Amino acid sequence: MKLTKSQAISIAQKIYGKQDERVKEIESMYRDTQSKVISDVNAFIGANKSWSAKANPDEIADFLNNLKDTFYNASSDDQNLIKMAFGDNKLKSNGDMLMAKVTQDIVRQSMAQKIHLGVATENIPNVVNAPTYAQAKNVIKNHQHIAEQSKNVDAILYKSTKNAVLDSHVDSGMFSSVNKQTMQTLRKVREVAEKAAKSPKDSLNWTKDIKDILTGGDNSSNGQMGRAAGMIRTATAQAMNRTRLQDFISTNVKKYKYISLESPTTCADCSDLDGNIYNVDDAEEGVNFPLMHPNCQCTVIEVNDDDDWDTSDHDVADELNDL
Incomplete structure (x- = not known):
């Protein structure tokens, strides 16, 4: 062509480029994850729970069942990520449960991001190999169902996570980079969440801190969301x-x-x-x-x-x- x-x-x-729907979708997913993390911390503070008090056994059982389902449906790469992310996470106290929920929010975002990278790159050869410019535009238009079907993390995780595969023309270390950034983000978010939960009556601006980490808040860097958007631009x-x-x-x-x-x-x-x-x-x-x-x-x-x-x-x- x-x-x-x-x-x-x-x-x-x-x-x-600037009109890319895939980038908008990544940004939407990060904002959803941000809302979920803030909601989890707010719920803990609002319930006036003691950090060190023993967690509800039924809550622990429900969480473990959900996590096991996620693990079973994950790729081997994501299974390793889940193990790393929860490596030091006990499930005994209320504080342990909050950390587990926050960890799950971030890990699910990472899994969805990798699925999105795979789906976004899989159809690129069809665009390049289209016979004419008009047909190439039609291929792009027909593939925009990605954005329509993946409005948030839950929607995109509904796809088979085991099938998240980058196009062969993309650097093979892209998923490893996502994992690395996920662990870095997780450590920062968990630290903020723990301080907020342990000091609910202090004047900590923890909501802003979480926004700065995940979506950049008012910063031009856009936090981890900006890095994820750059990554999908680079991959495609x-x-x-x-x-x-x-x-x-x-x-x-x-x-x-x-x-x-x-x-x-x-x-x-x-x-x-x-x-x-x-x-x-x-x-x-x-x-x-x-x-x-x-x-x-x-x-x-x-x-x-x-x-x-x-x-x-x-x-x-x-x-x-x-x-």
Whole structure:
């Protein structure tokens, strides 16, 4: 599929750029998790429970049954994560139960994030290999049911968690990075939750602290949610650009043009590369082929020696709609 610069940018934006529904869905899930954590801590404080008092046996049994169901349906990677997350979590006191609930909230978010990464990348080759720009847009549109069917953590975990598999073009360490970030986030959230539960009458601004950790609160970093959004942009961008390079090689394309989305957040390196033409044989990711860095939003298009506007397949209506 040959693309103009505007068409390539349009597809990139729909897949991993500013219009990406997948990023919005990740952000929605993190806000749901944030609300759940705050609700759990508020319920503990509101019930005026003693941190060290013995927990209700029925509550312990219900929690364990739920956790076992989650563990049984999880992938081996997530089973290991669950074991690590609950490694030092006893279930004797009320405080133990609160920590267990908070841990479960964060772990479930991590599992949902990995499922979302897998689902978001699985269809990228179908977009890249579509015969025309119009058909590529239809593939993207038809795959947007992801956002419609996964409005929160519970909805996306309804999918078989054992089938969370990244596209082969994405770095294999992506899930490991999610696990690492999950454990770091978990330690921070548990610390805040414990302080809040043990000092309910103090003037601790614990709600703000949890928001800062999970969604960034009022900070531009967006906390762990911002890192998760960057990760899904990186994964989908990797899948698309690496698949496109593979297609160039298999169809004997000799040259490509580097395309930067030229957004307000575009870095100087990517902006400098915009419009440059390179040999496919010389393509080197991070040097003259995207991704140049995590969260990079650049792409490439095919170039021929006789390349001009009239040599590519164009949908005139689409061209005019992009003006």
